[in-house]
Amino acid sequence: MGATLKDIAEKSGYSVTTVSRALSGYDDVNEQTRQHIISVANSLGYEPNLPARHLRGLSTQTIGMVIPANDQTFSAHDFFSQLLTGVGDAASRERYDLLISTQIPGEEEMAAYRRMVRGNRVDGMVLARTRQHDPRIAYLQEQGHPFVVSGRSAPGEPNDYPFIDVDSQAGLRILTEFLIELGHRRIGLILPPEDIAYTDYRHNGYREGLAHGGLEYQADYVVYGDLLRSGGYRGAQRLLDTHPLLTAIIACNDLMALGTMSAIQGRGLQVGPDVAVAGFDDIPAAEYAHPALTTIQQPIYEIGQRLVHMLLAIVRGEDLPESQILLQPKLVVRASSGPKLT
Amino acid sequence: MGATLKDIAEKSGYSVTTVSRALSGYDDVNEQTRQHIISVANSLGYEPNLPARHLRGLSTQTIGMVIPANDQTFSAHDFFSQLLTGVGDAASRERYDLLISTQIPGEEEMAAYRRMVRGNRVDGMVLARTRQHDPRIAYLQEQGHPFVVSGRSAPGEPNDYPFIDVDSQAGLRILTEFLIELGHRRIGLILPPEDIAYTDYRHNGYREGLAHGGLEYQADYVVYGDLLRSGGYRGAQRLLDTHPLLTAIIACNDLMALGTMSAIQGRGLQVGPDVAVAGFDDIPAAEYAHPALTTIQQPIYEIGQRLVHMLLAIVRGEDLPESQILLQPKLVVRASSGPKLT
DNA sequence: CTTGACATCCGAAACGTTTCGGGTTAGATT
DNA sequence: AATCTAACCCGAAACGTTTCGGATGTCAAG
Known part of the structure; x- marks a missing residue:
């Protein structure tokens, strides 16, 4: 279908070699020749066959x-x-x-x-x-x-x-400490699936935050989710069924945090005043959620x-x-984390 | 770096042709031979060189x-x-x-x-x-x-x-008629850029809706945006500056509708009761906006x-x-379009 | 013993490009 | 007149695959 170097060569009267060299800018071809070849190439709508190039081991771009x-x-x-x-x-x-x-x-x-x-x-x-x-x-x-x-x-x-990574251990520590400062003492955690590499970092950050605030780690305040909204919903239900006195829930990504908010609201509770919620990522939806989501910002783009x-x-x-970049996370406080408890 | 058919041929003692035919399942190669060749291929970690295949004109998948x-x-x-x-x-x-x-x-x-x-x-x-x-x-x-x-x-x-398209002319007509039914008489419109193909469909749908509701088309109730949140914000500002009595604004996509809501709220007005807002697309953020966005659903996925x-x-x-599919749009009513005017 | 059929295999060409290692010409220098 | 240089050009090989058109050997049927 498409024109090849050979077509250009025949039409212009030069060899395939010269056409190739003319088109790729070698300096051992006469400028006039090059112009002629280029115009023939354009008239045929030539576009190089990339597979052929790659076969020669050139960059695939x-x-x-x-x-x-x-x-x-x-x-x-x-x-x-x-x-x-x-x-x-x-x-x-x-x-x-x-x-x-x-x-x-x-x-x-x-x-x-x-x-x-x-x-x-x-x-x-x-x-x-x-x-x-x-x-x-x-x-x-x-x-x-x-x-x-x-x-x-x-x-x-x-x-x-x-690699480039965000220090999510620090992120979770910051989040946990922030909630403790607001007065929370019973903070649930919804983790990513166990096989995700960053799960342990976030788990550790949570523990560090608790320790720093003088709180004891309670294994049954922690559940695993699937990173989706639905996983956050189910995780929050499970936590609130077993521990109705939790006053805050941290979800390890924003999507699960949104699911968590639905679960809380579905129980007739208010996100913020009744149960504080925080997420991780700062996806666009976090800002427009109702209430807007307190979260840790990752500059994903x-x-x-x-x-x-x-x-x-x-x-x-x-x-x-x-070659190994670890970015520092940034806390973004919005309404979902609620007021300071008195 | 990677093993080629030639390598397999040498190691297995067969020709390149036979190796190729064995691997691609031709039936003129002895089953035992095929098994042997396959095991050699696996041991070398063979993976076909795709550019070479494509050069022969095979599907690129x-x-x-x-x-x-x-x-x-x-x-x-x-x-x-x-x-x-x-x-x-x-x-x-x-x-x-x-x-x-x-x-x-x-x-x-x-x-x-x-x-x-x-x-x-x-x-x-x-x-x-x-x-x-x-x-x-x-x-x-x-x-x-x-x-x-x-x-x-x-x-x-x-x-x-x-092609597959959603009948957005019908979509805008439905939206406009719906707002008129709620009692709106002055409805602004924020269109996509003029060079987008569907802009005229939506514009026409808006006019049809007005006509159906017995309202006159007012050219200065209509502005063009850029499909982004910021364009919706600016468009709404312009409309409300010049026509403060507008009671509803339709934005031609959800992102601009979200911008429109920000503009309205920035003026201290309430989205819904004071100025109704509607969008188009039903992106995930529409559901989680505050208030949730009334919009036309497109099954984009x-x-x-x-x-x-x-x-x-x-x-x-x-x-x-x-080969030419025109889908019917679906109205999704949420809070942003406000109550029936009395 | 021939013939034909079948099963199994392979050589060589082709896809379109790039590039190595030249070749040819014209003019300048000895 | 012979040699050199510079400018311009090209043939052929190579990349890894697929496939056309056989080649070879074996065995059963005639």
């Missing part, structure tokens, strides 16, 4: 990313759409495209990674939402393929790769952009000033 | 999509992240990946299309947010490359391509999925039962 699929519950993608937008915008400025595969974690997911990496379709990969003993990281390291990660490994695991810059530096063989 | 970039304002991507998720999930089920390029509309954007289409990187393209005299559609038709579109052409332009099915049918040469 493409960044790969595998994102978790989860059908209906697209709003769970809030985090990923922000990350994706950051990655996409930064990539575009570097004339890179994105190859995206949405996959449910598991065998198919690893196959998607293999297709991209060994299949030679991308120059580098962006990973997100690290898990414990993450097989994706092991694979990419073993392949020696350039990659960067949003989120470091779980505590105790090696972190021998480039910026992280996406910086990941691209790191990745391309690695791909180009430049060395990175910083 | 990839769907292309160019989405508008707009830096900071990622929340504007609400519509696109839902569409993207729908497209991604459906594609994944068909073992397709997505090639995404984020681009600001203009020359660079067309270049991204050319790279994907003529560069042979995708089997088909998904377009969204049709514009007037859309050069992308003209290009894809001229190239004869498979594509499907979310949103038909502007009124009066030909619609000779497969499902549209994304159906677009993929249509596109793949075209790519595979199957014929489509329906």
Whole structure:
């Protein structure tokens, strides 16, 4: 269908070699010849065949990313759409495209990674939402393929790769201390699934906050959720059924916090005055929730952009000033955390 | 780096041809041989080189999509992240990946299309947010490359391509009639930018609604916005500055409606009782806005999925039962449209 | 003993590009 | 007249795969 170098060569009377060299700006072709070739190329609507280029081992100008699929519950993608937008915008400025595969974690997911990496379709990969003993990281390291990660490994695991993460241990400590300062003594916690790498960090931060406020850690104030709104709803129900005297609940992401608010309101209680709620992420919906959600801000969009810059530096063989970045979290106080208790 | 067919051929003692045929399931290779070859392939971690395959003209198993970039304002991507998720999930089920390029509309954007289409990187393209005299559609038709579109052409332009759209003219008529029924007589309208294909449909729907309710169309009750929250804010300010007696404002998408609510609340007025507000799209934030937003529901996620099915049918040469789908919009009444006026 | 059929295998060409290692010409220098 | 240089150009190989069109060997039927 499309015109090839050969077509241009025939039409212009030069060889394929010369056409190729003219088009890619070598200086051993006459300027007049080059102009002629370029005009023929344009008249034929020539566009280079990328697979052919890649076959020669040239850059694919493409960044790969595998994102978790989860059908209906697209709003769970809030985090990923922000990350994706950051990655996409930064990539575009570097004339890179994105190859995206949405996959449910598991065998198919690893196959998607293999297709991209060994299949030679991308120059580098962006990973997100690290898990414990993450097989994706092991694979990419073993392949020696350039990659960067949003989120470091779980505590105790090696972190021998480039990443950007927010210190969520500090985040949860700050949140917990803040609630204690408001006067709360019984604070529930809804954690992410156990296999997520940052779960332990947040769990630890919560414990640190309690210790700092002189409160004892109560294992049954803590439940696990699924990072979705529904998980927050169920988690809050469970906590309030067993411990109706809780005066505050921290959910480990904003989506679960929104679910928590629904559960509280469904019981005829007021979010804030009756039960304080706090989340983590500061997704756009947090600001517009009712009441607006107190949360820990993560600059997800910026992280996406910086990941691209790191990745391309690695791909180009430049060395990175910083290859492991830990950002400090920021507390954003809104109405959901309620007034100071008296 | 990665193992090739040649490596497997050498290690197994068969020819490259036989290895290739064994691996791709031809039946003229001995079952025992095949097993042997497969085990060698696995031991070498073989993964086919996709560019090489594509060079031979085989399917790329990839769907292309160019989405508008707009830096900071990622929340504007609400519509696109839902569409993207729908497209991604459906594609994944068909073992397709997505090639995404984020681009600001203009020359660079067309270049991204050319790279994907003529560069042979995708089997088909998904377009969204049709514009007037859309050069992308003209290009894809001229190239004869498979594509499907979310949103038909502007009124009066030909619609000779497969699309899925929501009848937004009906949507705006319904919305307008609903507000009139509530007792509103002075209803402002914030339209999308003029070059968006659906702008005239929505404008017409508004006029139809007014006519049906026996109200006269007032050109100065209508302003144009930019589809972002900020555009809704500015549009509402302009409307209320010049026409403080407006009792209702329709914004042509939810994001602008949220901006409109901020503007109203910033003036010390109550959204609903003082000024009714309605939007269009039913993005997740609409439900959690305060007050919750009355709006027209578009099943964006499902549209994304159906677009993929249509596109793949075209790519595979199957014929489509329906290639131009117009969905009926659904009114979702929430608090922002306020009570019946007395 | 021929013939044909079948099962199994393979050589070589092709896809479109880039690039190495030249070649040819014209003019300038010896 | 021979040599050198610079400017311009090109043939052929290579990337990894698929596939067309056979080739070879075995065995049963004629």
